[in-house]
Amino acid sequence: MENINFKKTIDSxxxxxxxxxxxxxxxxxxxxSSEPIIIKLRKATDEFLTxxxxxxxxxxxxxxxxxxIGKIVDELPWDELDTEEKEFLADTLAPAIKAAGFEPTTIF
Structure with a gap:
C-alpha cells in the first residue's frame, strides 16, 4: 500500500x-518567477523525483x-534560487519525501 501512495504522490x-x-x-x-527559473524548478523537481x-x-x-536523499537534496539548484523559490521547491518536494517514509523537516 505504501508503494501505491508513493507512486501516486510522485505522479501527482x-x-x-x-x-x-x-x-x-x-x-x-x-x-x-521568470520563465527560465520556472523551467529550472520543473527540471530540478522531475530529476529529484526520478x-x-x-x-x-x-x-x-x-x-x-x-x-x-540528503545528497540529492544537496544537489538541487539552491544557489540559483531566491528564498521564496527555495521554499516553493522544498514545499513541492516534501510530500514525495514523506510518502517515501522520511520526515522532510529533517532533510531540508
Missing part, C-alpha cells in the same frame, strides 16, 4: 503545473536511503 507532482500556474505563486503571496523513486525502491537500509 510530476503531472501538475505547480510552478507554471501563476495562481500557485499568488497563493503564496508571490509574483511568478532519483527519489530509485532510492525508495532499493533494498538499502533506511539510514542509507536517508543519506542518499
Amino acid at each position: 507532482i510530476k503531472s501538475t503545473n505547480i510552478y507554471e500556474n501563476p495562481k500557485n505563486w499568488e497563493a503564496r503571496g508571490l509574483m511568478p 532519483k527519489l523513486e530509485k532510492i525508495q525502491s532499493s533494498t538499502e537500509s533506511y539510514d542509507h536511503k536517508l543519506d542518499q
Whole structure:
C-alpha cells in the first residue's frame, strides 16, 4: 500500500503545473518567477523525483536511503534560487519525501 501512495504522490507532482500556474505563486503571496527559473524548478523537481523513486525502491537500509536523499537534496539548484523559490521547491518536494517514509523537516 505504501508503494501505491508513493507512486501516486510522485505522479501527482510530476503531472501538475505547480510552478507554471501563476495562481500557485499568488497563493503564496508571490509574483511568478521568470520563465527560465520556472523551467529550472520543473527540471530540478522531475530529476529529484526520478532519483527519489530509485532510492525508495532499493533494498538499502533506511539510514542509507536517508543519506542518499540528503545528497540529492544537496544537489538541487539552491544557489540559483531566491528564498521564496527555495521554499516553493522544498514545499513541492516534501510530500514525495514523506510518502517515501522520511520526515522532510529533517532533510531540508
